[in-house]
């Protein structure tokens with residue numbers, strides 16, 4: 001029976017459009033439903049005791065105003081006799097009812113406290129779950145998503161928008177508890193005077209309907225506010241990340257205008273929202289007070305004067321109504337606030353929804369070791385549907401050999417290399433590892449055997465130990481030191497104030513380009529990968545750094561399958577195969593000397609680099 005009811009409730013809930021629209025957010029509740037249930041139970045108890053103390057209040061006022069009148073009774077005989085002392089003296093009843101009011105008030109306060117605590121906890125867990133859900137989403141998306149999305153917008157979603165939705169949860173919980181208390185008040189008022197209650201309820205419902213239009217406007221304007229926030233965060237992050245470029249290009253004024261404009265837009269869109277949503281509460285207050293005054297006059301002129309209502313009942317009724325009015329205002333104000341959150345909710349839902357995104361499809365085959373070769377067969381690739389960056393690439397990368405990729409900037413060398421750790425999938429054609437489609441492999445087992453030493457190696461804001469051991473957490477300090485030594489990094493690490501314990505700052509700002517690259521080489525050495533992708537730095541290093549890096553790269557390459565992207569031809573003269581790319585197509589491949597002999601593209605590059613002609 002209970003099971004059936006829950007099932008029905010569940011299917012009813014699932015069919016509702018609110019559930020469907022907000023499923024991506026609401027599904028998170030299942031992870032902390034016990035806390036939500038406790039919050040609800042305590043809030044209901046607090047509301048109930050609010051009603052109970054009001055019931056006693058009527059008895060209390062009557063004992064004060066008309067001690068000789070028939071005492072207020074519940075109709076439950078044992079309760080009226082034992083608890084309210086119906087047959088005892090007026091003063092005795094007053095003591096009893098005072099004690100009961102105090103007891104129910106303290107209980108209400110205690111339940112209120114726990115209700116609030118559990119509501120806060122629910123809110124906290126809701127934010128936590130959403131943050132983690134977004135992390136899972138970001139990690140499972142294909143890298144192409146990040147090529148299209150501004151990082152500032154994502155950061156805005158994870159921080160600002162989640163925070164707003166978290167507050168929204170509080171608002172919703174507040175709405176529920178206020179709703180329950182309102183119901184208890186309505187029942188109490190109904191018991192005192194149903195006529196006055198019906199009139200009040202009608203008037204307040206009319207008020208709610210009247211405010212709906214305003215709430216719809218709040219909702220509409222919230223979308224603009226969310227877009228402005230996302231744009232501002234992106235602008236701020238780009239400015240901070242690009243601060244060196246801003247200074248060196250002297251574009252402070254340009255950046256100031258961009259930043260100010262984004263910030264002004266936040267102000268103007270939020271102002272629009274503020275003007276509408278703050279209007280709701282004062283309107284509600286004004287109307288409610290008018291209702292109250294009207295009711296008092298009505299009650300005195302009709303109900304009390306003709307004896308339908310006692311003065312004590314009227315006083316209690318208005319006491320309840322007085323407490324009730326701020327609740328109605330709160331409910332309307334919170335409804336308006338919740339409407340300001342539609343933009344934020346949409347923003348999070350858009351990030352979490354799956355039907356418009358490409359996900360990384362993992363394989364199951366464990367990659368153990370490369371036996372023969374990696375083959376690219378008729379591979380086309382484009383970052384978007386319109387423009388292909390690689391055209392019809394057919395290439396064999398043999399085990400244990402060095403394959404060098406050469407070509408002008410933008411020819412597609414890095415893009416081609418990125419297909420090997422499967423950062424991207426080929427748009428057409430296939431990549432095979434020992435004749436098996438690369439998509440069959442469990443990606444981490446494959447990537448564990450590949451190290452990429454690139455131009456933009458990321459240095460984390462931790463110490464040198466952790467930066468070198470990134471991806472190899474089991475490495476011992478001796479192994480890390482040995483890797484640093486082989487990478488020619490030991491000397492400069494030991495010269496830093498705290499040696500291996502030095503914190504490297506955001507994105508490794510405390511390191512020079514050459515030093516950063518040697519940390520990356522040490523990291524790769526420690527991972528001891530079978531396949532190595534070297535993306536040579538385009539920025540010129542001084543000759544000492546260059547020699548040190550070249551030396552450490554040579555040590556790193558011994559006995560591995562190497563794919564080297566080279567700008568300086570001197571670094572690839574020893575390659576087993578040189579592949580020349582032009583505008584995404586292979587125009588030549590073969591041994592270095594062989595290609596020179598053909599006097600083709602490589603020969604042209606060779607002439608340009610060595611003879612500058």
Ligand SMILES: Nc1ncnc2c1ncn2[C@@H]1O[C@H](COP(=O)(O)OP(=O)(O)OP(=O)(O)O)[C@@H](O)[C@H]1O
Nearest residue numbers: 147383384389407408409410411412413414415416
């Ligand atoms: N994430 C990306 N999104 C869209 N287009 C990209 C992306 N990365 C590179 N491209 C484009 O793909 C083309 C090839 O770029 P790629 O970085 O592979 O060239 P490259 O030969 O390695 O150049 P360089 O020698 O300058 O590093 C370029 O036209 C570039 O604009």
